[in-house]
Amino acid sequence: MKRLLPFALLPVTAFAQDTPDYSKMKADELFNTLCSSCHGKDLNSGLGGSLVDGQWKHGDTDADLRKSISEGNAQLGMTPFKTVLSDDQIRQLVIYVREKEKEALAKGIEYPKPEPGKVTHTDHADYQIEMVVENGLDIPWAIAFLPDGRKLVTERPGRLRLMGSDDTLDPQPIEGTPKVIHHGQGGLMEVAVHPDYAKNGWIYLGFADGERDGDKVRTITKYVRGRIKDHQWVDEEEIWKADDRFYGGDGVHFGTRLVFKDGYIFFPVGERGGWKQAQDITNAKGKIYRLNEDGSEPEDNPFVGQPGAVKGLWSYGHRNPQGLALDPRDGSIWETEHGPRGGDELNRIEGGKNYGWPIITYGMNYDGTPITGETEKEGMEQPVIYWQPSIAACGLDFYTGDAFPGWKNDLFAGALAQQEIRRLRIVDHKVTEQEVILKNIGRVRDVASGPEGALYVVLNDPHRIVRLVPAP
Ligand code: HEC
Known part of the structure; x- marks a missing residue:
């Protein structure tokens, strides 16, 4: 009893008179109000001990x-909080403590910050960085490679740009590409080149479609394919378009990527801020789709025949998927999903499954208020991993080149907010290694395994394209 602190001796009812409304508090306020007296405002001092030194006495x-x-801990004098706080609020504090722990542990770590001409050493490869396009791009979003060495790059404001095989950026955008709504996070986003391009010439685009009338915008992600002839976008065919009722004014969560597999295409549509709509199989938002390459629906799709199910539905319960990649070894489909704060996910996508948003999530709201205490539930898939703090996951690709044998078949995940690329080694569908191979040269919008085995990186702020090549 001697070790009990006076605060811990107060019966819970003593809070009652003057209890602030914890449910309205953001994570930092909640921590400062209830926890900092024993763990310090910096989470690193006081009688309760440090929560950010990576040492967990009672389990990690x-x-x-x-x-x-x-x-709580009666012996050591920590108050039990289960009568004071809801599950949601306890989860909110766990996320907050984790964020602060990672921040503290990351201090002093030197991440590779490559400069042109300098060799960067990583666990399995030494690379140099080459500038591919330094000037002339505005918010580049995705890159794709034509078989003759030329490259296509989207710019979010709505332009499709062509780069020669010598990397010169054509000053004229391709003419006649679809009208896009550049609004919030949306605009022209994905470009993907058909694996049989040499034979069929098909190029797929994913973008924010809709109408703008002054300040009023109605938009959602749409996919088309077309060909480029004499610098013109021609032969356009609609691949997937949402029903008119799903168009809306929100500027967030368009998702958007596209991969090819065995004659099918897979692509996401973000939940557009619609939260629970991601759980509704009759609603177009917050889904991943599978269609035949011409946009028709395969007969064996998992929701075919279910009343009202949206066309092409493959999986649901997604928030904002902005990375999609096919494992060249077994054809499994991997997705990174921009989650709420502390809830960015890497998922392996399987047909018919529910990935849980927003019923289960490891994250909380960006302002630090809770979403839910539930992180798992029967009938809902767990992420393979999740990132706390959030990295703001974006482009994703498996490395399929030969120039970096040590990276063969590793998965590379780009991150906007953390301005980094993570290399993930996937063995038996699990992540066995995770390494930051590049950091702090800009927001990473797209990562792509490119010609000659180089790893291409599309950066925002500043808007550039670079590539990683083996060190000599
Ligand atoms: C009255 C003082 C007191 C308050 C208030 C308090 N704690 Fe603690 N806390 C402790 C003590 C003492 C321990 C046990 C430390 C030890 O084992 O050395 C502890 C342990 C912990 C642990 C486990 C640490 C480990 O190493 O495994 C966590 C997590 C924790 N507290 C979080 C919180 C949070 C979050 C709050 C606010 C909701 C809070 N505490 C409020 C005193 C307090």
Whole structure:
């Protein structure tokens, strides 16, 4: 009893008179109000001890942290909070503590910050960075490679640009590409070249479609394919378009990527801020789709025949998928999903499954208020991994080249907010290695395994394209 602190001795009812409304508090306020007296405002001092030194005396999983907060520790003098806080709020604090822990542990770590001409050493490869396009692009979003060495690059404001095989950027955008709505996070986003391009010439685009009338905007992601002839976009065919009722004014969560597999295409549509609509199979938002390459629906799609199911539906419960890639070894489909704060996910996508947003999530709202205490539920898929703090996951690709043998078949995930690329080694559908191979040269919008085995990186702020090539 001697070790009990006076605060811990107060019966819970003593809070009652003057209890602030915890449910309205953001994570930092909640921590400062209830926890900092014993753990310090910096989470690194006080009688309760540090929560950010990476040492966990009572278990290091999220479930252990939740238990510590919920049950407290009578012997050592930590208040149990389960009567004071809801599950959501306890989860909110777990996320907050985790964010601060990672921040503290990341301090002092030197991440590779490559400069032209300098060799960067990583676990399995030494690389040099080459500038591909330094000037002339505005918010480049995606890159794709033509078989003759030329490259296509989208710019979010609505232009499709061509680069020669010598990397010179054609000053004239391709003419006649679809009208796009550049609004919030949306605009011209994905470009993907058909694997049989040499025979059929098809190029696929994913973009924010809709109408703008002054300040009023109605938009959602749409996919088309077409060909380029004499610098013109021609032969356009609609591949997937949402029903008119799903067009809306929100500027967020368009998702958008496209991969080819065995005659099918897979592509996401983000939940457009619609949250629970991601759970509704009759609603176009927050889904991943599978269609035949011409836009028709395969007969064996998982929701075919279910009343009202949206055309092409493959999986649901997604928030904002902006990375999609095919494992060259087994054809499995991998997705990175921009989650709420602390809830960015890597998922392996299987037909017919529910990925849980927003019923289960590891994240909280960006302002630090809670979303839910539930991180898993029967009938809902778990992410393969999730990132806390959020990295703002974007482009994603498996490395299929030969120039970096040590990276063969590794997955490279770009991150906007953390301005980094993570190399993930996937063995038996699990992540066995995770390494930051590049950091702080701009927001990483797209990563792509390109010609001659180079790894191409599309950057925003500043808007550039670089590539990683083996060090001599
Ligand atoms: C009255 C003081 C006190 C308050 C208030 C308090 N704690 Fe603690 N906390 C402790 C003590 C003491 C321990 C046990 C430390 C030890 O084992 O050395 C502890 C342990 C923990 C642990 C487990 C640490 C580990 O190493 O495994 C977590 C997590 C934690 N507290 C979080 C919180 C959070 C979040 C709050 C606010 C909701 C909070 N605490 C409020 C005193 C307090």
